[in-house]
Amino acid sequence: MPANRNALIRYRILDQCLRNKFRRFELEDLMDACADGLYEYAGIRGGVSKRTIQLDLQMLRSDQLGYNAPIEVYDKKYYRYSDPEYSITNTPLNDTDIDKLHEVVDILRQFSGFSHFHDLSGMVQRLEDKILTHKSENAPIINLEKNIRLKGLEHLDTLYHAIQGKRQLHITYQSFKARKPDSFIFHAFLLKEFRNRWFVLGRKDKKSDNLLLALDRIESLKVSQERRLEFPDLNTANYFDDVVGVTVGKNTPTETIEFKVERKNAPYIETKPIHHSQVVLHKDDEFTYFQIQVQWNYELESVFMSHGPGLIITAPRSRFRKMRRLYRLGYQNYEGE
Incomplete structure (x- = not known):
C-alpha cells in the first residue's frame, strides 16, 4: 500500500488525469491537479513538487504496488496511458491478495453478533464474490474458535x-x-x-x-x-487484571501462587502464560518453577486441573491441599466405575 494517505490521493488523481482522453497533461498540469486534489480531499494547501510527481509516476509504472501502469510520454511532454482502458482501480488481484481477502472474510464472520459487522455484510459479500472468481482448492489456513449454537x-x-x-x-x-x-x-x-x-x-x-x-x-x-447511573469507583479498564477468567471477588486479595510443571510440558506454560503476572522462578532437570499473582477462583482451579498431574501447586500449602482434595474426589469418581 502507499506509504500514506496523501500518496494514495495523488495516485488516484494521476490515474484520472492519465485516463482523460480529451486533455493533454504535461508534468506541470499533473502537479497542479494533485495540489488541487490534496486541498479538496485532505485540506492540504501548497504545491506538489516536480520530484514528487516523478516519483509517483515511477511508482505507478513499477510492480511494487502491483499497478504496472502503462504510462508513456508523448511528444516528449504529455503523459497518458498507452492502453486507454487501463486504470489502477481495475488492477486484477493476485493470488496473495486473494489469500489475504479470504482471511479477512473469515475473521469478519466471527463478529456477526455486532451490527457494525452487519453493516459490512455487503462488503463481505463482494469480497466473497471476488474470491469465488479466483477460487482454488486450498484448505482454509485460519480456524478461529467459535460456537454457532451459543445462546445470547x-x-x-x-x-x-x-x-x-x-x-x-x-x-x-x-x-x-x-x-x-x-x-x-x-x-x-x-x-x-x-x-x-x-x-x-x-x-x-x-x-x-x-x-x-x-x-x-x-x-x-x-x-x-x-x-444509566455512573459509578466512579468502577474501574472497568483494570477490573479483570487480577483474575483468570471472569470471577472477581469483592474483597478477595491477590495471592502469590507458585507451581511447578514437568519439563516436557513447561514450554506450553511458558509460551502461553496462565496469567499476565506469570514469571519463571527457576528450572531444574525435572521441573520448571513458576509464580503468578492472582485471586483464587473457580476458573483458575479449572485451568490448573486442565494440565493434569504434570502441574503441581507448591505454595501456599492451603492451595496445594485444595488441589489435592479435588484430585482425590476425581479419583474416587473414576475408581467407582
Whole structure:
C-alpha cells in the first residue's frame, strides 16, 4: 500500500488525469491537479513538487504496488496511458491478495453478533464474490474458535450500544441457581468474553455490588431512554487484571501462587502464560518453577486441573491441599466405575 494517505490521493488523481482522453497533461498540469486534489480531499494547501510527481509516476509504472501502469510520454511532454482502458482501480488481484481477502472474510464472520459487522455484510459479500472468481482448492489456513449454537449472542449488539449510549437496561435474567427469572434495571459498563462465552458487567443500583451476567442466561432485554447511573469507583479498564477468567471477588486479595510443571510440558506454560503476572522462578532437570499473582477462583482451579498431574501447586500449602482434595474426589469418581 502507499506509504500514506496523501500518496494514495495523488495516485488516484494521476490515474484520472492519465485516463482523460480529451486533455493533454504535461508534468506541470499533473502537479497542479494533485495540489488541487490534496486541498479538496485532505485540506492540504501548497504545491506538489516536480520530484514528487516523478516519483509517483515511477511508482505507478513499477510492480511494487502491483499497478504496472502503462504510462508513456508523448511528444516528449504529455503523459497518458498507452492502453486507454487501463486504470489502477481495475488492477486484477493476485493470488496473495486473494489469500489475504479470504482471511479477512473469515475473521469478519466471527463478529456477526455486532451490527457494525452487519453493516459490512455487503462488503463481505463482494469480497466473497471476488474470491469465488479466483477460487482454488486450498484448505482454509485460519480456524478461529467459535460456537454457532451459543445462546445470547443476539444480545451483544443491544448491550454494546446501550453501554456506548450510557442507557439503562431492563433485563429478565435467570441464573443457573435460580428457580425462576428475575427482572430488574441494570446499568451496564463492560462486555467480557471468556472461552467463547460472553458476559456483561454492571450494577443494579448505587447500593448494589458489581454484577456479572452471562448473556446466555438473559431471557429478555430492553434499552431504556433513561440515562444509566455512573459509578466512579468502577474501574472497568483494570477490573479483570487480577483474575483468570471472569470471577472477581469483592474483597478477595491477590495471592502469590507458585507451581511447578514437568519439563516436557513447561514450554506450553511458558509460551502461553496462565496469567499476565506469570514469571519463571527457576528450572531444574525435572521441573520448571513458576509464580503468578492472582485471586483464587473457580476458573483458575479449572485451568490448573486442565494440565493434569504434570502441574503441581507448591505454595501456599492451603492451595496445594485444595488441589489435592479435588484430585482425590476425581479419583474416587473414576475408581467407582
